Amino acid sequence: DAGVIQSPRHEVTEMGQEVTLRCKPISGHDYLFWYRQTMMRGLELLIYFNNNVPIDDSGMPEDRFSAKMPNASFSTLKIQPSEPRDSAVYFCASSQGSFTGELFFGEGSRLTVL
């Protein structure tokens, strides 16, 4: 079975450019989470969706960040404009129902903003 699929795995861009990270959750999972990981702040929850609807975006750092889930099999995290401090590994995770707390994480997208 395919796990959570993220793309791109690595992205290097220049400050001010738009960045779009993509995620395909595990089929049948109704929750999708976006996390960011840096050395300084560790793993932070940015936003999560239930049945394609954003439920809690309180972790989104600022208006430059936006996330969408147009259907059950695809989500995007967009940063516009990007800044060097956005450099991090961005993880997408999905789960089937939130009760179990068992999240399945993707391999991550490593973003470097120069």
Add this chain to the structure above:
Amino acid sequence: DAKTTQPPSMDCAEGRAANLPCNHSTISGNEYVYWYRQIHSQGPQYIIHGLKNNETNEMASLIITEDRKSSTLILPHATLRDTAVYYCIVRVAGGGSQGNLIFGKGTKLSVKP
């Protein structure tokens, strides 16, 4: 804010049991204890969770003290592939933002030959 306290690092000899402690003295009655691990350059991986009874699966055992203020994750026969950062998380069961997983700094376990 993470509600757990873990040692920053531990070493374990290959083939021996790795016992990773976690303090969660402010845990509420409806909060579960979860363990995840993150192998270098990979996404976190779920290991096990429990409420108050000890739990065991193919990966590990979870021992929760009777007062639920601390727990221990046990890897019975550690291998080099178990070298990772291990996260102990307390979480309210069910939906809503209270059920979100909040990761702390974890324990970096180094399994040595």
